[in-house]
Amino acid sequence: MEFYQFHPTGIAGMGILITEAVRGEGGILKNRRGEAFMEEYAPKLRDLAPRDLISKAILSELKRGNGMRGDRQIDDYVLLDATGLGKQVVEEKIPDIAEFCRVYLKIDPVTQPIPVQPTAHYGMGGVPTDHNGRVLRGEGKGTYAGLYAAGECACVSVHGANRLGTNSLVDLVVFGRRAGRHIAEYAANADLGHLPSGSDSYARDKIARLKTGKGAHGGAIRETLQKTMMEKVGIIRTGEEIRAAIGTVEDLRDQYREARVQDGNSAFNTDLLELLELENLLDLAFVTAHAALRREESRGGHTRDDFPERDDARWLRHSLAKLTEGAPEFSYKDVDTSLFAPKPRVY
Amino acid sequence: MRITFTIQRFDPEKDAAPHFEGYELELPPESRVLDGLVHIKTYLDGSLAFRKSCAHGICGSDAMLIDGEERLACKTILRDLGAADGSSIRIEPLKGLPVQRDLMVDQERFFSAYRSVRPYLINDEPAGPRERKQSQAEREAIDDPTKCILCASCYSACPVIREKNPAFIGPAAVLNAARFVFDSRDRGTADRLPSLDRPDGVWACENKFRCTQVCPRGIKVTKSINLTKRKIESLRK
Numbered sequence: 001m002e003f004y005q006f007h008p009t010g011i012a013g014m015g016i017l018i019t020e021a022v023r024g025e026g027g028i029l030k031n032r033r034g035e036a037f038m039e040e041y042a043p044k045l046r047d048l049a050p051r052d053l054i055s056k057a058i059l060s061e062l063k064r065g066n067g068m069r070g071d072r073q074i075d076d077y078v079l080l081d082a083t084g085l086g087k088q089v090v091e092e093k094i095p096d097i098a099e100f101c102r103v104y105l106k107i108d109p110v111t112q113p114i115p116v117q118p119t120a121h122y123g124m125g126g127v128p129t130d131h132n133g134r135v136l137r138g139e140g141k142g143t144y145a146g147l148y149a150a151g152e153c154a155c156v157s158v159h160g161a162n163r164l165g166t167n168s169l170v171d172l173v174v175f176g177r178r179a180g181r182h183i184a185e186y187a188a189n190a191d192l193g194h195l196p197s198g199s200d201s202y203a204r205d206k207i208a209r210l211k212t213g214k215g216a217h218g219g220a221i222r223e224t225l226q227k228t229m230m231e232k233v234g235i236i237r238t239g240e241e242i243r244a245a246i247g248t249v250e251d252l253r254d255q256y257r258e259a260r261v262q263d264g265n266s267a268f269n270t271d272l273l274e275l276l277e278l279e280n281l282l283d284l285a286f287v288t289a290h291a292a293l294r295r296e297e298s299r300g301g302h303t304r305d306d307f308p309e310r311d312d313a314r315w316l317r318h319s320l321a322k323l324t325e326g327a328p329e330f331s332y333k334d335v336d337t338s339l340f341a342p343k344p345r346v347y
Numbered sequence: 348m349r350i351t352f353t354i355q356r357f358d359p360e361k362d363a364a365p366h367f368e369g370y371e372l373e374l375p376p377e378s379r380v381l382d383g384l385v386h387i388k389t390y391l392d393g394s395l396a397f398r399k400s401c402a403h404g405i406c407g408s409d410a411m412l413i414d415g416e417e418r419l420a421c422k423t424i425l426r427d428l429g430a431a432d433g434s435s436i437r438i439e440p441l442k443g444l445p446v447q448r449d450l451m452v453d454q455e456r457f458f459s460a461y462r463s464v465r466p467y468l469i470n471d472e473p474a475g476p477r478e479r480k481q482s483q484a485e486r487e488a489i490d491d492p493t494k495c496i497l498c499a500s501c502y503s504a505c506p507v508i509r510e511k512n513p514a515f516i517g518p519a520a521v522l523n524a525a526r527f528v529f530d531s532r533d534r535g536t537a538d539r540l541p542s543l544d545r546p547d548g549v550w551a552c553e554n555k556f557r558c559t560q561v562c563p564r565g566i567k568v569t570k571s572i573n574l575t576k577r578k579i580e581s582l583r584k
Contacts, residue, residue: 016403100403103422106377219389262393265360268448271393 001284001321002291003124003161003301006235008054010119012077016100018116020165022109023047025093027082029058030113031066037078042347049347052162052301055118055235068115074231079113086110118235124163124301125291126155128320128333133179138320139333146190150179157318157336161300210275215258218275225252225278225285233289238305242293249286256282287321287328294330295319312342348376350425351435352383354395357446365446368392369435374425380413380436381420384450397450404563407496410503411450412439417500417561441503443513457499460516463542464524469535485531492526492571494564495519501558501568507551515551516542518558518568525571528578540579549576 008029009018023029028036028047041057042049049057058078061067067076082090087110090098094109101109127149128136133156134143152168156175159167232245256279263271297311298304318333350372357365370387381402388395397420400406404422413423414437430436444452470479501518502508508515524543527533543549549572558568 014403103404103424104379217389217393219393222389263396265358265394265396265448267359268396268451270396270398271388 001123001125001288002295002319003299004120004288005051005122005124005163005301006055006118007121008051008058008118009080009114009116011100011104012115012117013075014104015119016104017119017121018080018097018100018114019094020048022080022082022085022094022097022114025082025085025089027080027085029054029116030079030081031061032068032070032078033066035066037061037066045347050162050345051121051165052235052303053345053347056303058116058118059235062117074234075117077115077117080116081113082109083111083113120230120234122163122168123152124155124159124161125288125319126153128318129154129156129175129179131156131175131178132182133175134182139331146186146193148179148183150176160335161302163301206276207272210259210261210272211264213258213260215255215260217262218256218259218278221252221255221259222278222281225249225281228252229285229288233285233292236303236305237292239293239296240306242289246286246289246293249282249289253282253286283323287323290328291319291321291330310342316342348374348425348430348432350374350383350430350433352387353435353437354387354450355439356395356449357440358394358448367437376424376426376430378425379421380418380423380425380428380438381409383425383436384420384438395450396448405496407498410441410498410500410563412441412503413437415439417441417504417563419498419500419563422563441499443503443505443508444499452499454499457502457517457519458497460520461497461523463516464520464539465535465542466520466523466527468527468530468533469538470532472534479532481531488529488531489526491566492522492529494566495522495526496564497523498563500561500563504557504561506555506557507553511553512547512551514547516548518552518572521549521552521572521575522566522568525575528575536578536582540582543575544579549579552576 007017009022010016011018029038031037036046038046038049038054038057042053047054059074061078062074062076063072065072067078069076090110098109101107101114105115107114129149130136130143133148133150133154135147135149136143151171154171154175156171158170228245228248232241259275261269261272261275263269292302295302295315296304296307297315298308299310299315316335318335320331320333321328352370352372353367354370355365356368370391372383372386374383374386381399384395384397397411398408399421400408402421404419409420410417411420413420414428428436438450440446440450440452444454444456447453497519499519505515505518508517521543524539528536528539552572554569554573556569559566562568
């Protein structure tokens with residue numbers, strides 16, 4: 001879960017994705033001095049370097065005071081200059097992007113550069129599955145009968161520590177299809193099973209508690225969680241920052257125990273739905289921060305400023321987290337490198 | 348700036364009829380209407396019910412009436428509505444579909460009409476080893492209808508559905524039929540005719556152009572409907 005991909009170009013302050021195609025067509029990232037800074041970070045690939053590298057480069061520029069505001073804050077931004085593309089290319093190749101710019105930024109990308117900043121994009125980690133979408137019980141322990149995961153929530157381990165652009169299609173159309181076929185086959189022969197009485201009490205008790213909570217609404221918890229994770233478990237991390245984030249997330253999880261659904265209705269209760277999602281977000285953030293703290297190296301979507309090198313001897317392995325009470329428990333699994341051995345990344 | 352959101356509320360478990368409630372907010376003028384709704388739900392009234400997902404005009408979840416016009420809440424900027432300090436914005440659910448709660452409508456009628464036109468590629472011919480190829484011009488012929496996000500704005504705005512023929516399958520259903528009728532790879536037009544070539548199908552359309560006017564994706568919906576009518580006529584000959 002510590003491997004999280006940040007897309008380098010979201011609309012500043014909104015996170016709306018500005019597709020790589022803009023740079024593919026010739027768009028160039030620039031700092032406040034008008035410098036095409038990617039030349040320094042990736043001399044060969046420049047603006048077409050991998051996402052994590054560009055996200056880190058933008059963050060470095062912001063920290064140097066080269067962002068557009070120049071205040072060295074993480075929410076500063078840089079510019080994506082697509083003015084060299086010409087009106088025809090913009091209208092024909094990236095019409096949606098042009099529309100986002102016009103609606104949300106009131107700028108025309110044909111004549112004005114787009115303010116961008118990195119935005120959280122894709123979790124490389126997830127529920128461990130086999131190639132048929134079946135959820136793994138753990139190293140060498142087989143699978144859970146009838147439990148499947150596919151898509152971004154799953155981890156079939158094809159992306160390693162860093163997914164390449166468009167490769168989420170593998171999770172969707174390849175493994176989603178395989179999982180679907182396997183489920184159809186399984187369901188045709190499986191019986192309904194026998195639930196012990198009171199199986200629903202866990203969920204019913206939880207909902208009853210949320211409806212009678214004494215604390216605040218969950219919205220403020222979500223906002224603090226987002227800010228904390230972006231600032232302290234984001235693109236570039238340090239042990240000290242992650243420890244601070246874990247402390248905050250622990251506090252938020254305590255607050256959540258008192259959180260309250262304001263909406264007492266039983267139909268279309270999106271307030272309850274969002275509060276249940278918030279609990280999942282808190283758990284995932286907690287696991288992500290702990291996994292990131294343990295991994296004392298930098299690899300793919302996980303960069304530690306205090307451990308900048310990749311350490312294959314200690315860390316060429318998957319982190320498996322189990323969350324019950326207290327801190328998550330971790331075990332580790334070897335990486336299958338039979339097809340692709342890790343190499344130094346030079347761009 | 349200070350702004351009041353006047354929102355139609357309806358709770359089927361408590362209310363006999365809808366009523367309006369006002370919420371006073373402090374929002375930057377460049378905010379989306381959706382930002383205001385989320386703020387209300389988070390800090391003022393958690394019971395306000397509305398649909399949302401992507402928040403940037405791609406998923407089609409948050410179509411509603413904003414100052415009387417069908418719009419996506421996530422694509423409507425306060426300043427663009429002419430909102431100034433102290434002004435008020437009126438927000439209601441889409442028309443033509445039963446209200447489930449507050450700003451949420453029951454979309455079943457809309458989606459069953461959509462499903463009735465078989466909005467998917469129909470072609471039993473073998474696809475060949477790789478793919479069914481299409482020229483650039485052939486692709487352009489279906490470019491406009493592929494932009495539809497099924498937000499139901501056009502369905503809500505259609506005066507035919509509201510005033511004359513509630514059984515009309517509606518602009519989006521015809522548009523999504525056109526998406527495949529004019530696809531060079533598709534062979535399913537005959538399968539779609541039972542839904543399209545009848546009084547509640549394409550022929551219900553009276554060219555009022557409201558669908559085209561409100562479409563948040565800028566699709567020329569009425570044009571696609573007319574092209575479909577002509578296609579059906581040409582098949583009869």
